[in-house]
Amino acid sequence: MILIVGGAWQGKLAFAVELAKKAYPLDSPACYNEKREEYEIAEGSRDSFEAAMKCRIIHGLHEYIRRLLKEGKSVDDFLSAVRQQNPHVIITSNELGCGIVPMDPGEREWREVSGRASVGLARTSEEVYRMVCGIASRIK
Template identity: 35%
Template sequence: MRLVIGGAFQGKKAYVAEKYQLPNEKMTDGSAASYEEIFDTPCLYHFHEWVKERLKEGKKLESLEEELIDKNPDIILISNELGYGVVPIDKFDREYRETTGRVCTRLAKKSKSVVRIICGMECVLKDE
């Protein structure tokens, strides 16, 4: 498992496509993906949106990293960082932001590599 994080519009998807030679058709949009699709795709971008949709469905994601390691250990996840800036007033938005951060933290611990993309450039946080 690999995790690529960064702010919105920083070039995360382009970085993954180039680095891992992944064509667009092998990359799944998390904003439109079902729960099950994460276990069958080489790459899921908009992971933060995938988390949001699962929360709307009432899913619990406490053991997602273990399920991913078991079912799709080579997945590349691309997620926006949401924990910066003003804390949302809306309760659901706060829960979404916190859950995404906590899930990404657990995924980072289990990932082979964690890369942060800033202005299209990689900053390697972890590489095993």
């Protein structure tokens, strides 16, 4: 597993695709769209939770977490399933803790749970990168 964190619009997805091209062959229909000649990406804001279990890239883990919290589902169970079913996935997640603390309790919970999820994933990931201005720094 590879984790890429950073602020919004810092180039995390482009870097994830670059890493996927280097690390993983384009041999699985679950992760590669032959018509568009690109990797299938599980988008946290819109794709199914099942998509995260099979796509080579999960983009926007923090958005999956938002949806899980709104639906009353376990974030830990979701992350555990990803680790088991998709151990070679590349995950991107926004850093949410660097701005103003939201007044809304639900937004604060989302921010805290997302941060803790990134901490847990970083511990078990083979590689961890932080993106700033399109530049990746390997931190693990």
